[in-house]
Amino acid sequence: xxxxxxxxxxxxxxxxxxxxxxxxxxxxxxxxxxxxxxxxxxxxxxxxxxxxxxxxxxxxxxxxxxxxxxxxxxxxxxxxxxxxxxxxxxxxxxxxxxxxxxxxxxxxxxxxxxxxxxxxxxxxxxxxxxxxxxxxxxxxxxxxxxxxxxxxxxxxxxxxxxxxxxxxxxxxxxxxxxxxxxxxxxxxxxxxxxxxxxxxxxxxxxxxxxxxxxxxxxxxxxxxxxxxxxxxxxxxxxxxxxxxxxxxxxxxxxxxxxxxxxxxxxxxxxxxxxxxxxxxxxxxxx
Numbered sequence: 001x002x003x004x005x006x007x008x009x010x011x012x013x014x015x016x017x018x019x020x021x022x023x024x025x026x027x028x029x030x031x032x033x034x035x036x037x038x039x040x041x042x043x044x045x046x047x048x049x050x051x052x053x054x055x056x057x058x059x060x061x062x063x064x065x066x067x068x069x070x071x072x073x074x075x076x077x078x079x080x081x082x083x084x085x086x087x088x089x090x091x092x093x094x095x096x097x098x099x100x101x102x103x104x105x106x107x108x109x110x111x112x113x114x115x116x117x118x119x120x121x122x123x124x125x126x127x128x129x130x131x132x133x134x135x136x137x138x139x140x141x142x143x144x145x146x147x148x149x150x151x152x153x154x155x156x157x158x159x160x161x162x163x164x165x166x167x168x169x170x171x172x173x174x175x176x177x178x179x180x181x182x183x184x185x186x187x188x189x190x191x192x193x194x195x196x197x198x199x200x201x202x203x204x205x206x207x208x209x210x211x212x213x214x215x216x217x218x219x220x221x222x223x224x225x226x227x228x229x230x231x232x233x234x235x236x237x238x239x240x241x242x243x244x245x246x247x248x249x250x251x252x253x254x255x256x257x258x259x260x261x262x263x264x265x266x267x268x269x270x271x272x273x274x275x276x277x278x279x280x281x282x283x284x285x286x
Contacts, residue, residue: 124238170253183229
């Protein structure tokens with residue numbers, strides 16, 4: 001009985017659960033050397049130890065059981081090296097994806113932490129903003145129903161970028177619609193891409209575009225989309241009173257809503273609109 005090990009003994013010797021050993025048997029990956037025909041007990045031999053070591057080694061590296069079975073069946077050195085190379089590439093791709101996810105989370109944490117300190121709520125101001133890459137779907141959005149359906153369209157087509165929506169979704173409202181008092185009919189929905197995502201962008205017609213670098217009139221406010229029109233109007237008055245010229249659409253972005261905080265005093269939205277400062281065009285001509 002020196003070279004006869006029960007499944008329980010194999011489990012303890014190799015730190016592999018009995019359930020796992022039984023599963024390996026079922027899928028013909030690692031079968032017992034002997035099965036008692038009367039009791040059904042499984043017995044293994046010392047010659048099988050190395051094979052189980054290799055299986056556990058490859059499994060610890062994350063190699064799928066299907067590939068492990070292929071390797072242990074063929075036992076070809078070139079195949080073994082190829083399996084390791086393939087899995088190394090898989091790991092590198094996963095590491096890259098995790099690094100992108102980490103950076104996206106860091107950006108979101110930094111933004112939310114900084115926004116907790118904002119005191120200039122409901123007061124328009126001007127700031128310079130760098131160019132931003134967005135995925136934009138141009139269609140009329142008149143309700144929450146329309147908004148969610150449009151968002152799902154973006155999600156289906158660009159699911160690689162949609163893993164973290166918080167603070168990245170925005171709507172646009174043209175100055176033309178505003179002047180016609182069409183406050184609740186938006187022109188498009190967009191998803192703001194982080195810097196770390198841009199390398200993955202595949203140009204797809206008009207969907208991938210940019211928000212240009214330049215001066216933007218902005219205002220933060222506490223509320224939801226239903227309260228946005230009054231702040232769009234506030235920002236428009238600010239632009240007119242300061243002799244600024246709108247150079248694009250109003251951009252309305254939800255940063256903190258009921259899905260992040262139950263406290264309505266913490267809700268936060270931002271409206272931006274690109275502008276030309278007084279005399280800008282005249283200076284450009286010279």
